[in-house]
Amino acid sequence: MQSFGRKDTILLIVVALLVLLAPVILNPFPQASSLAQFNAGYPDLMQRFVIFGIFAIGFNILFGLTGYLSFGHAAFLGAGSYAAVWMFKLLSMNVIPAIVLAVVVGGLFAALIGYVSLRRSGIYFSILTLAFAQMSFALAYSVLTPLTNGETGLQLSLSDPRIFDPAATGSLPTTNLFGIDMRATTTIFAGPWEFQLNAGYYMSGLIMLVAFWLSIRIFRSPFGMMLRAVKSNQQRMSYTGLSTRPYTLAAFVISGMYAGLAGGLLAAMDPLAGAERMQWTASGEVVLMTILGGAGSLIGPVLGAGFIKYFENIFSKINDSVLHTWFGALPDGLETALVTLVHPFVGKGWHLTLGLLFMLVVIFLPGGLVEGGRRIRGVVGRRNRKAGDPEARAASKQPAE
Amino acid sequence: MDAILLQILNGLDKGSAYALIALGLTLIFGTLGVVNFAHGALFMIGAFCAVTLQRILTLSQTTIDETRTDFLGNPMQVDTPYVVLWFGESTGAAIVDWAVPLAILFAIPVMLIVGVVMERGLIQHFYKRPHADQILVTFGLAIVLQEIIKAFYGANPIPTPAPQAFRGSFDFGVLVGFDPNTIIYPYWRLVYFAFAAIIIAAVFAFLRYTTFGMVVRAGMADRETVGLLGINIDRRFTAMFGIAAAVAGLAGVMYAPINAPNYHMGMDFLVLSFVVVVVGGMGSLAGAVLAGFLLGILESFASMTAVIDLIPGINQIIIYLVAIIVLLARPRGLMGRRGVMEE
Amino acid sequence: MSILEVKNVGKRFGGLQALGDVNLSIAENSCHAIIGPNGAGKSTLLNCLIGKLIPDTGSVMFDGQSVLGRKPHEINQMGISRVFQTPEIFADLSVWENVMIPIFAKRDGSFRMHAFESVARERKVVDGAMQMLDDVNMADKRDLLAGSLSRGDKRRLEMAMCLSQNPRLLLLDEPTAGMARADTNNTIELLREIRTKRDITMVIIEHDMHVVFSLADRITVLAQGTPLVEDTPDRIKGHPKVQEAYLGEAAH
Numbered sequence: 001m002q003s004f005g006r007k008d009t010i011l012l013i014v015v016a017l018l019v020l021l022a023p024v025i026l027n028p029f030p031q032a033s034s035l036a037q038f039n040a041g042y043p044d045l046m047q048r049f050v051i052f053g054i055f056a057i058g059f060n061i062l063f064g065l066t067g068y069l070s071f072g073h074a075a076f077l078g079a080g081s082y083a084a085v086w087m088f089k090l091l092s093m094n095v096i097p098a099i100v101l102a103v104v105v106g107g108l109f110a111a112l113i114g115y116v117s118l119r120r121s122g123i124y125f126s127i128l129t130l131a132f133a134q135m136s137f138a139l140a141y142s143v144l145t146p147l148t149n150g151e152t153g154l155q156l157s158l159s160d161p162r163i164f165d166p167a168a169t170g171s172l173p174t175t176n177l178f179g180i181d182m183r184a185t186t187t188i189f190a191g192p193w194e195f196q197l198n199a200g201y202y203m204s205g206l207i208m209l210v211a212f213w214l215s216i217r218i219f220r221s222p223f224g225m226m227l228r229a230v231k232s233n234q235q236r237m238s239y240t241g242l243s244t245r246p247y248t249l250a251a252f253v254i255s256g257m258y259a260g261l262a263g264g265l266l267a268a269m270d271p272l273a274g275a276e277r278m279q280w281t282a283s284g285e286v287v288l289m290t291i292l293g294g295a296g297s298l299i300g301p302v303l304g305a306g307f308i309k310y311f312e313n314i315f316s317k318i319n320d321s322v323l324h325t326w327f328g329a330l331p332d333g334l335e336t337a338l339v340t341l342v343h344p345f346v347g348k349g350w351h352l353t354l355g356l357l358f359m360l361v362v363i364f365l366p367g368g369l370v371e372g373g374r375r376i377r378g379v380v381g382r383r384n385r386k387a388g389d390p391e392a393r394a395a396s397k398q399p400a401e
Numbered sequence: 402m403d404a405i406l407l408q409i410l411n412g413l414d415k416g417s418a419y420a421l422i423a424l425g426l427t428l429i430f431g432t433l434g435v436v437n438f439a440h441g442a443l444f445m446i447g448a449f450c451a452v453t454l455q456r457i458l459t460l461s462q463t464t465i466d467e468t469r470t471d472f473l474g475n476p477m478q479v480d481t482p483y484v485v486l487w488f489g490e491s492t493g494a495a496i497v498d499w500a501v502p503l504a505i506l507f508a509i510p511v512m513l514i515v516g517v518v519m520e521r522g523l524i525q526h527f528y529k530r531p532h533a534d535q536i537l538v539t540f541g542l543a544i545v546l547q548e549i550i551k552a553f554y555g556a557n558p559i560p561t562p563a564p565q566a567f568r569g570s571f572d573f574g575v576l577v578g579f580d581p582n583t584i585i586y587p588y589w590r591l592v593y594f595a596f597a598a599i600i601i602a603a604v605f606a607f608l609r610y611t612t613f614g615m616v617v618r619a620g621m622a623d624r625e626t627v628g629l630l631g632i633n634i635d636r637r638f639t640a641m642f643g644i645a646a647a648v649a650g651l652a653g654v655m656y657a658p659i660n661a662p663n664y665h666m667g668m669d670f671l672v673l674s675f676v677v678v679v680v681g682g683m684g685s686l687a688g689a690v691l692a693g694f695l696l697g698i699l700e701s702f703a704s705m706t707a708v709i710d711l712i713p714g715i716n717q718i719i720i721y722l723v724a725i726i727v728l729l730a731r732p733r734g735l736m737g738r739r740g741v742m743e744e
Numbered sequence: 745m746s747i748l749e750v751k752n753v754g755k756r757f758g759g760l761q762a763l764g765d766v767n768l769s770i771a772e773n774s775c776h777a778i779i780g781p782n783g784a785g786k787s788t789l790l791n792c793l794i795g796k797l798i799p800d801t802g803s804v805m806f807d808g809q810s811v812l813g814r815k816p817h818e819i820n821q822m823g824i825s826r827v828f829q830t831p832e833i834f835a836d837l838s839v840w841e842n843v844m845i846p847i848f849a850k851r852d853g854s855f856r857m858h859a860f861e862s863v864a865r866e867r868k869v870v871d872g873a874m875q876m877l878d879d880v881n882m883a884d885k886r887d888l889l890a891g892s893l894s895r896g897d898k899r900r901l902e903m904a905m906c907l908s909q910n911p912r913l914l915l916l917d918e919p920t921a922g923m924a925r926a927d928t929n930n931t932i933e934l935l936r937e938i939r940t941k942r943d944i945t946m947v948i949i950e951h952d953m954h955v956v957f958s959l960a961d962r963i964t965v966l967a968q969g970t971p972l973v974e975d976t977p978d979r980i981k982g983h984p985k986v987q988e989a990y991l992g993e994a995a996h
């Protein structure tokens with residue numbers, strides 16, 4: 001039940017295969033076809049899938065297990081990005097020191113904010129984290145300009161010291177992993193299809209797998225059990241001889257480190273960092289991902305991150321001319337009506353769809369996509385078996401995991 | 402001395418907006434126990450009520466005036482607002498000019514309806530759900546509302562001027578005995594403050610002196626007992642939600658001339674208003690008003706050049722800083738009741 | 745040899761003197777019942793013992809150490825466990841996770857960062873929890889969510905959680921309230937059995953006189969925040985003051 005059992009191993013293998021084959025799976029449409037715009041298998045987008053997956057996995061360790069709803073996690077992501085870019089400027093374009101420092105900075109920053117915020121719980125905790133994140137955002141824009149380069153954002157320049165790298169000449173250097181350029185992309189042509197295999201994506205994907213594996217370990221550990229106990233009954237916990245504060249703080253710091261890692265990876269893929277990464281709407285986004293996928297479940301946050309990033313990308317590409325091609329076969333009046341009807345939800349209106357979707361999930365499906373999947377399986381299962389089968393009923397009652 | 406007065410005055414308009422939004426937030430929290438992240442969106446919708454009315458009033462009939470020609474020599478097209486056609490030149494122009502104050506009348510029914518629909522359609526299903534769920538669903542609603550406004554009005558701020566009579570500034574300093582030109586204050590900000598004061602007084606009077614208000618206050622103190630007395634508390638709470646929405650909406654209507662309305666103004670104000678509610682004390686009406694003005698004025702002081710020179714960036718973070726200190730030192734807020742949400 | 749010394753404890757809530765001047769001395773390995781009418785201050789007294797409330801006056805010494813001013817988890821770590829009037833369990837966790845948590849707390853202290861060990865590999869804890877569930881006849885329910893249990897089962901689970909820590913002092917706040925007769929008798933049997941098997945001191949608050957007289961070695965009668973009388977069950981039964989203050993009330 002709680003062990004890193006066969007089910008978890010299978011889950012990990014499935015996720016690993018998906019990460020490995022994503023460039024193929026996400027490019028199902030031939031490059032020349034009109035459906036190619038729905039392909040998601042290009043490096044930039046796939047990198048965001050796995051990086052925001054890491055962010056959401058970390059957030060889930062805090063929110064999914066302890067129930068503490070932080071509205072300030074973007075601050076740690078932003079701090080990680082800044083830290084990473086500084087490493088690129090000062091030390092080397094190798095991503096390793098950048099990522100390591102991003103994790104450390106994310107963790108330290110989280111320890112600081114968490115130490116104060118965790119003195120309160122419930123809505124007060126949410127507002128405290130929100131206040132801290134907004135403060136960081138405001139400071140990054142103004143006073144901390146020497147560190148953050150204010151509104152322009154922190155960027156590389158030719159005059160950076162980069163003490164371990166040979167002096168750059170001509171164009172800005174690119175990030176690398178011991179010489180492997182993060183932008184290096186091999187394109188495989190298979191008939192009309194094109195698949196892009198990108199070094200940066202595979203490195204991020206590998207790191208996400210490690211992060212995912214760690215999160216499974218945490219979920220199945222005594223520590224993870226204690227975090228769920230925090231969510232369930234803090235009073236009983238303290239009368240059982242457990243101090244809740246260190247547990248919540250540890251969870252907060254771990255999730256902060258995940259956020260820092262995600263921020264560092266974003267910078268490793270594209271070496272710049274801006275304050276808008278710290279804004280509370282960015283914090284809201286990771287909350288959305290986690291809830292949409294299924295807070296408290298292992299795979300939920302990864303699904304949520306992928307789902308939101310995919311549809312953000314695809315939906316925002318659908319403009320009126322695309323809609324007209326879709327509905328082109330219909331009579332003119334109907335075509336115009338449908339286009340008018342769908343128009344507000346696509347293209348620039350993607351956030352409207354996202355907001356609606358989010359509300360629907362919170363109202364009808366608090367367990368997110370994972371819960372939805374289980375319900376569908378439950379319905380199918382009930383059809384296959386005779387109604388009232390005790391085993392089927394027991395299975396549908398099993399807690400989320 | 403005059404500098405201090407100037408900062409207090411400068412803080413009043415923002416303080417008024419904070420106070421009005423926070424008043425509704427805390428009213429909803431106190432009566433319904435719901436944390437409403439969509440309250441900022443109500444403020445924003447109010448501001449767009451002003452925009453909408455202005456657009457309606459300037460709906461025009463296009464006629465071709467043969468007597469005049471444009472620079473190419475063609476007959477000129479003239480847009481005449483219908484109100485001018487109907488009410489005559491001077492009355493019509495005055496109506497258009499007074500669009501923002503008139504929008505108050507327009508906004509009250511709109512906001513009441515929005516509020517009641519929101520409560521009946523969505524919020525009521527979340528009374529028994531955890532605060533986290535309430536935050537999440539109203540957060541989603543806020544996104545939806547602001548995106549709808551964006552779809553109709555676009556992403557750019559829409560200038561919505563005050564009536565001609567209230568544009569410009571006057572020398573407030575002279576009135577209270579300072580040297581000329583030390584305290585120049587825009588008329589509309591004073592109007593806004595007076596308006597806010599009236600609304601706040603009206604809400605307090607309503608709660609204090611009407612039976613309806615008494616029941617609501619009793620319900621805030623002890624919902625179950627009031628329910629046991631056979632009073633239909635739910636319907637009153639629905640009405641209360643409508644009123645809170647109207648208060649936020651009116652705050653938005655009158656704010657339109659101060660800052661041109663844009664679709665994300667609600668979110669900007671929401672975060673700060675929440676901080677205001679927390680500082681004032683969750684569920685405390687007087688606390689919300691006090692904290693609103695206090696923080697507005699504090700923010701204005703922190704924006705003084707002398708202060709910024711001393712502590713760079715303080716103007717950006719002062720409100721959050723105060724909130725953090727209050728939350729840690731006195732979690733029930735300045736005027737919150739003991740034991741209310743003090744975890 | 746007394747393990748718990750309560751001296752001159754008083755607690756006031758606004759205008760209400762909840763506890764007057766309470767003195768109690770509880771002998772090691774005894775079972776001491778505190779009875780009294782509603783509002784006599786029994787639960788307030790228990791709350792003062794576990795750090796949920798801090799008394800205004802007096803001292804509470806457990807095994808020679810003061811418990812006052814310590815946090816609830818520190819008091820538990822000293823060896824005091826409590827069963828609540830309404831069961832405090834981890835409703836969202838499975839029954840045997842509920843029992844494993846106290847065992848971990850006993851073994852590892854108030855905090856340990858055991859984030860990368862697997863629960864399933866902790867054989868001793870798993871077996872200990874299983875054994876404990878066997879003892880309270882709940883082994884068949886171990887995979888259920890604790891929140892889905894019946895009220896009686898929740899109480900038994902909470903008792904199992906406390907007992908799994910091997911406490912030196914167990915505080916029971918109406919452990920059989922709301923239980924069916926058969927369950928009550930089972931609980932009495934269970935508590936008796938525990939007393940024979942281990943060194944444990946029990947302080948029990950109870951309205952059910954059957955339970956009190958079946959278990960207690962000594963009884964304190966509390967009325968209006970002060971102890972009226974303390975004696976053996978047999979003598980308490982016949983005590984006129986007690987008849988008047990408590991049993992008389994319970995009879996009608």
